[in-house]
Amino acid sequence: xxxxxxxxxxxxxxxxxxxxxxxxxxxxxxxxxxxxxxxxxxxxxxxxxxxxxxxxxxxxxxxxxxxxxxxxxxxxxxxxxxxxxxxxxxxxxxxxxxxxxxxxxxxxxxxxxxxxx
Amino acid sequence: xxxxxxxxxxxxxxxxxxxxxxxxxxxxxxxxxxxxxxxxxxxxxxxxxxxxxxxxxxxxxxxxxxxxxxxxxxxxxxxxxxxxxxxxxxxxxxxxxxxxxxxxxxxxxx
Numbered sequence: 435x436x437x438x439x440x441x442x443x444x445x446x447x448x449x450x451x452x453x454x455x456x457x458x459x460x461x462x463x464x465x466x467x468x469x470x471x472x473x474x475x476x477x478x479x480x481x482x483x484x485x486x487x488x489x490x491x492x493x494x495x496x497x498x499x500x501x502x503x504x505x506x507x508x509x510x511x512x513x514x515x516x517x518x519x520x521x522x523x524x525x526x527x528x529x530x531x532x533x534x535x536x537x538x539x540x541x542x543x544x545x546x547x548x549x550x551x
Numbered sequence: 552x553x554x555x556x557x558x559x560x561x562x563x564x565x566x567x568x569x570x571x572x573x574x575x576x577x578x579x580x581x582x583x584x585x586x587x588x589x590x591x592x593x594x595x596x597x598x599x600x601x602x603x604x605x606x607x608x609x610x611x612x613x614x615x616x617x618x619x620x621x622x623x624x625x626x627x628x629x630x631x632x633x634x635x636x637x638x639x640x641x642x643x644x645x646x647x648x649x650x651x652x653x654x655x656x657x658x659x660x661x
Contacts, residue, residue, distance in 0.1 A: 467649075469649075471592075476637070476651045476652065476653050476654060477594070477639070477651040478651070479648040479649065479650070482647050482648055489647065490647065492648075523592050527649075529647075539582065539584055539596065539599030540582075540584060540639075541596060542586070542594040542596065544592075544593045545593060547592065
């Protein structure tokens with residue numbers, strides 16, 4: 435079964451540093467997403483990306499966050515200047531578009547656990 | 552926005568017991584998924600079930616979209632079933648994001 439791949443699985447960074455989280459979505463999916471889960475809390479939507487641009491973002495996704503699809507396979511989340519409260523599990527997900535068929539569930543990657551110290 | 556509530560928040564079972572987890576949502580949806588988050592934090596997709604009933608081994612799920620709820624049944628539970636179970640929905644509007652419930656923490660004891 436196709437998978438969404440995320441790297442790294444764990445990352446520790448100093449406060450104020452930039453981090454880039456990487457994802458390889460399922461190849462025939464057209465929608466890409468980032469979600470965040472602070473320890474012990476529910477999974478929260480950050481941003482969705484379609485047709486090479488952001489289609490929707492939450493209020494969490496402020497100017498310190500950015501997303502990019504630098505080539506035909508990778509999808510990245512950049513946090514410019516990390517804060518302690520950015521410590522969380524970050525999940526990448528992808529899904530098909532409505533036009534690709536009826537069974538358009540979302541597939542999530544295994545997550546990147548980010549710790550800001 | 553759409554609200555997703557799950558019950559119970561916590562559940563402790565003896566191995567071999569059966570359980571039912573519930574997900575209520577406040578508006579019409581065109582996507583509903585159940586996930587299992589294992590102790591390593593991975594989100595495992597269990598079911599894509601916007602309506603109807605599906606079964607996969609010891610797990611089954613039913614969504615009654617008109618009444619805005621979904622149920623996840625776990626039969627003959629095993630210790631490996633432990634973890635957090637989330638339901639997540641996409642509403643029927645233009646948005647494409649999934650909204651997650653608060654989860655049910657399941658502990659299966661040997």
